[in-house]
Amino acid sequence: MKHMKASDRMPQPIEVEGAEGVKKAGLVTAGDGAPSAAMRLFELARGGHTPWHAHDWEHVVYIVEGEGVLKSENGDAAFRAGDAVLVEPDEEHNFVNTGGGPLKFICVVPLRGD
Numbered sequence: 001m002k003h004m005k006a007s008d009r010m011p012q013p014i015e016v017e018g019a020e021g022v023k024k025a026g027l028v029t030a031g032d033g034a035p036s037a038a039m040r041l042f043e044l045a046r047g048g049h050t051p052w053h054a055h056d057w058e059h060v061v062y063i064v065e066g067e068g069v070l071k072s073e074n075g076d077a078a079f080r081a082g083d084a085v086l087v088e089p090d091e092e093h094n095f096v097n098t099g100g101g102p103l104k105f106i107c108v109v110p111l112r113g114d
Helices: none
Strands: 020-028 037-049 059-065 067-072 075-080 084-087 093-097 103-110
Touching: 067 084, 093 103
Parallel strands: none
Antiparallel strands: 020 037, 037 093, 037 103, 059 084, 059 103, 067 075, 067 093
16 A cells, blocks of 8 residues: 655646646656556646647546536536546547636546556
8 A cells, every 4th residue: 555645746837738727746656656547636727728639548537626618529518626527538628727716636547648
């Protein structure tokens, strides 16, 4: 067993084309000995968004704080704190903060997606 404190994992800015106001903290990673999945905490500033992208793995997401929209090739889905979201493999998507404050969500992916 391993115990990690989220307060020890400070979110770092994501500097990729198409991302705006996004930070990510690796809560559980391969470096911690995770054998198959990574857990990350994303923080999107007011008006922030992740890049439009797709990949061959799923995202399993829990919204911790705030509200936003998951935009995808299959339509838009509004969400808020307490909701869970599944982004399927190969689905083009991005997360957009539509609320008045920060948006925070936990995202679990296979290690190859971290």
